[in-house]
Amino acid sequence: TKQKLWGGRFTGKTDPLMHAFNQSLRYDQRMYAVDIKGSIAYAKSLTRVGILTPEEEKKITDGLRSVLKEWQDGQFQVQLDDEDIHTANERRLSELIGPLGGKLHTGRSRNDQVATDMRLWLLEEALDIEAGLKALIRVMVERADKEKDIILPGYTHLQRGQPIRWAHLLLSHAFSFSSDLQRLQQLIPRVSVSPLGCGALAGNPFVVDREFLAKELGFQSVAENSLWGVGDRDFVVEFLMWSSLAMTHISRMAEDLIIYSTAEFGFVTLSDAYSTGSSIMPQKKNPDSLELLRGKSGRVFGNMAGFLTTLKGLPSTYNKDLQEDKEPLFDAVDTISASLQIAEGVISTLEVHAEKMRQALTMDVLATDLADYLVRKGIPFRETHHISGRAVAMAESRKCQLNELTVEDFKSLNSNFSDDIHDVFDFEASVERRESIGGTSRKMVDRQIATQNLTMARD
Ligand code: ARG
Numbered sequence: 001t002k003q004k005l006w007g008g009r010f011t012g013k014t015d016p017l018m019h020a021f022n023q024s025l026r027y028d029q030r031m032y033a034v035d036i037k038g039s040i041a042y043a044k045s046l047t048r049v050g051i052l053t054p055e056e057e058k059k060i061t062d063g064l065r066s067v068l069k070e071w072q073d074g075q076f077q078v079q080l081d082d083e084d085i086h087t088a089n090e091r092r093l094s095e096l097i098g099p100l101g102g103k104l105h106t107g108r109s110r111n112d113q114v115a116t117d118m119r120l121w122l123l124e125e126a127l128d129i130e131a132g133l134k135a136l137i138r139v140m141v142e143r144a145d146k147e148k149d150i151i152l153p154g155y156t157h158l159q160r161g162q163p164i165r166w167a168h169l170l171l172s173h174a175f176s177f178s179s180d181l182q183r184l185q186q187l188i189p190r191v192s193v194s195p196l197g198c199g200a201l202a203g204n205p206f207v208v209d210r211e212f213l214a215k216e217l218g219f220q221s222v223a224e225n226s227l228w229g230v231g232d233r234d235f236v237v238e239f240l241m242w243s244s245l246a247m248t249h250i251s252r253m254a255e256d257l258i259i260y261s262t263a264e265f266g267f268v269t270l271s272d273a274y275s276t277g278s279s280i281m282p283q284k285k286n287p288d289s290l291e292l293l294r295g296k297s298g299r300v301f302g303n304m305a306g307f308l309t310t311l312k313g314l315p316s317t318y319n320k321d322l323q324e325d326k327e328p329l330f331d332a333v334d335t336i337s338a339s340l341q342i343a344e345g346v347i348s349t350l351e352v353h354a355e356k357m358r359q360a361l362t363m364d365v366l367a368t369d370l371a372d373y374l375v376r377k378g379i380p381f382r383e384t385h386h387i388s389g390r391a392v393a394m395a396e397s398r399k400c401q402l403n404e405l406t407v408e409d410f411k412s413l414n415s416n417f418s419d420d421i422h423d424v425f426d427f428e429a430s431v432e433r434r435e436s437i438g439g440t441s442r443k444m445v446d447r448q449i450a451t452q453n454l455t456m457a458r459d
Pocket of ligand 1: 318320
């Protein structure tokens, strides 16, 4: 049987279970393209310091491109002894071009190689995630723009509070997502650091040009300390933290919509495309998409907590524990990518029942406005709050709505009430009064839409 790449000092064989336990190719093969990209850049850097002749470099890079093509065409034959994507690619390269393939790894270690691959891979994925996030925000903003007229009760403690525009609520979630967008953009410079040329841990003795390597690979900067370069996985943790927070926002939005889609609320209907039925109860239409958006946050938090736990006790530089960075990262990337797409689909196909929202607007949600009415007549708010509360109690005891009390009823509570009191009982007027920045008036909702559009236009 063939020798392992590191087999020189070994006489005994690897236990088959140990081989399976150790091998990461099963999941790290998804980094095949960036692994080859890194190797092509590295071959170029070796030519520049005279380790490879230009002809050798060409043979190596042509060989690497053939390996890449095999992966792309689904032709790459994984061998039993392949340990990870790095050893698999190098093994195949040497099969294709012979012993010259063995020159590629000069001065390089899988330690700087894997850190390079992970960073490059995440940078590419982050671009897709950024696009997914923008697409989600876009459908939310478009909806908000079209549905500005719809008014519903805004809730605190899930109790009806004050009237708000539906667009205002949608935009509140969009603001969470646009802060996620900014946070994602801000973590990129910390991912975009090149470890290539750090070697195993101490640095590169053939003095390859690390700035050249970084530039070839599109990194923004170079890891300035080789021990840190091979041992750091903060970029993985930071992305897992980012995903956890973004999933929290997706989950909270999903929860709003789950509640609103119950028959008891009836504010929204999920499209069939994002619902499922029950195997026993024929009438059921369940909001599974939303429940999964809420539920999948848990696994992303788990990835974050799990990998932080792996990391926290490690001594400096590379330890094999670091191989455990991959599955949590890959899973978080897959989960957030899918969640963003599903959320976008759910929001863009959601049916909104303006009439149901309107029916939920009971007059008591204008009790604050009633108190404000007296404030405008010069009475301190603490008193007007109390007076309005008594009006609510009066309506309650008479089993009528607040606006069904007569002017005389109001006057019996406070002499400052006058004939214009019934103007208060107008939901549209109530939302329109909230016209300072951030308020739910039409003008301020338009302002929020403009802010969102600006954020999205920024790169
Ligand atoms: N598969 C390994 C990982 O993912 C690559 C680095 C292995 N380096 C080593 N010295 N064993 O971390």
